[in-house]
Amino acid sequence: MKTGLLPWQQASFEKWLARSGYFPPALLIHGPSGTGKVSFAMHLARALLCESAHGKPCGECPACHWFEAEHHPDIRVLDPNQPADDDHQAKGNGQILVDDIRSLQDFLALSSHRLGKRLVLLLHAETLNLSAANALLKSLEEPTPATHFILVTHVPGRLPATVRSRCQSLLLPGPRREEALQWLVEQSIDRPETFLDLSGGSPLDALHLSRMDVGSRVSWLKALSDPHVSLTRLSAMTSKIPVKEWVDWLHKWVHDLLEQKVTGRIRYHSDLSELSTRISHQAGLYDLLVLESQLKEAKRWLHHPLNERLLAESLLMPFMTMR
């Protein structure tokens, strides 16, 4: 679990400290995707549980050490994207389910181990399904003393209004482009601008993409656009790439083709602008719009088991006529 503040969060944290010191029973941290909200939430959690009472995590007390080792007994983290490795975690199916919320009951009923404070962190809170949200609402409406919930999301609007209204809201702005680039340079990634564009301006996603992208994105998109590469060969190439990755590349590719057609600019695959200019001239606007919505739909199924070869062929087929 990432902790520690990112450079562009320093001001928000100072502002938070300058408040009265009151920590609300429920806090909703929201802001743009891929900008480090989880790191910030973990930093607040660590500050709350730190036993030095400085407001900032001291890094030296037992609580800080436990926190670092991910063994602090008074915190629970629900992350729908983490596979379950014990009874306290969500099941990794992309949603926070009612059982995940119920599994907190024992934790909330026991007395805390250290300072008397207890903390529950809900990551990707927008994935709470309706019954989970209702179960959570009960806890928020009848708060256990010294218990704090921190919810983290990039789409607060997807949370039920009843849950939102119980939370104090904290908007965490993302970095400016120069700040994001500076940080990426410090992470020593190659072509930071390319990956920042590819991520749509989210530095953490850019870092992730740069680590995943060992030349396969560029060669795959070139193959997709090469009339000499058959659908069979393309499918074989595609089967070696995680489905989440190539569907995302393809979605951004279609977005670029559309934008190229309409505005003459592109947003994501900025290192392939010549290729996208050529393909966008050959592609029909209507076909691209249909593909855009098919890809959006495909992204929603990715959590379910699916036949990846069929998915690849049905999504890649239309590109054969564009090259």
Ligand SMILES: [Zn+2]
């Ligand atoms: Zn400490």
